[in-house]
Amino acid sequence: MARISPEQMRSLLKLYFIAGSTNCLVEPVKVLEDAIRGGITLFQYREKGEGCLDDLEKLELGKRLQDVCRESGIPFIVNDDLELALELDADGIHIGQEDEEAAQVREKIGDKILGVSVHNLEEAEKAKLAGADYFGVGPIFPTATKKDTRPVQGTALLEQLKDFGVPIVGIGGINADNAAAVIEAGGDGVSVITAISQAEDIKEAAARLKDTLNGGEK
Numbered sequence: 001m002a003r004i005s006p007e008q009m010r011s012l013l014k015l016y017f018i019a020g021s022t023n024c025l026v027e028p029v030k031v032l033e034d035a036i037r038g039g040i041t042l043f044q045y046r047e048k049g050e051g052c053l054d055d056l057e058k059l060e061l062g063k064r065l066q067d068v069c070r071e072s073g074i075p076f077i078v079n080d081d082l083e084l085a086l087e088l089d090a091d092g093i094h095i096g097q098e099d100e101e102a103a104q105v106r107e108k109i110g111d112k113i114l115g116v117s118v119h120n121l122e123e124a125e126k127a128k129l130a131g132a133d134y135f136g137v138g139p140i141f142p143t144a145t146k147k148d149t150r151p152v153q154g155t156a157l158l159e160q161l162k163d164f165g166v167p168i169v170g171i172g173g174i175n176a177d178n179a180a181a182v183i184e185a186g187g188d189g190v191s192v193i194t195a196i197s198q199a200e201d202i203k204e205a206a207a208r209l210k211d212t213l214n215g216g217e218k
């Protein structure tokens with residue numbers, strides 16, 4: 001298996017859906033199925049927060065969500081948990097600055113997709129050298145999903161990184177009303193949680209976001 005190309009990665013980042021059991025108002029598998037029907041291009045399993053699953057339950061839900069992704073040809077990424085990503089043979093992993101060093105994670109996952117959260121140029125340079133396939137940049141807008149998040153930084157870093165040579169996705173408080181601003185600033189796509197997972201109509205919410213993004217291409 002070869003490393004994913006930047007062109008492929010940019011395409012996959014267009015509408016990046018992140019969710020776990022704590023983010024969903026109904027069964028997570030149903031949420032994912034509806035989101036895929038609405039047009040998401042990439043999925044990240046993020047099982048965190050108060051009341052989240054652990055151990056075997058976390059693994060079992062991961063398997064079910066991964067099966068849905070495989071049936072639909074949507075890459076399945078695991079958030080932070082390297083052991084889980086390897087056990088599930090996930091398509092990739094996304095790590096933050098507080099997790100294991102990106103270079104060490106790259107060694108352990110081989111050619112799988114590696115996403116790294118970056119908050120400044122220094123972190124971006126380090127992640128690029130370590131072999132990151134994409135950067136997650138944020139929080140772009142205020143968000144209540146992550147309690148330990150960093151200060152809102154707007155789109156400034158997206159603009160600084162757009163010619164860096166590494167695909168970038170914006171995260172944090174993004175919805176159909178502000179998603180176009182992320183693309184205009186240089187993002188290749190947006191990652192969302194509650195804008196899809198807690199929508200009244202999951203499929204419609206994903207489709208609306210996709211329409212917004214398709215209208216805001218660089």
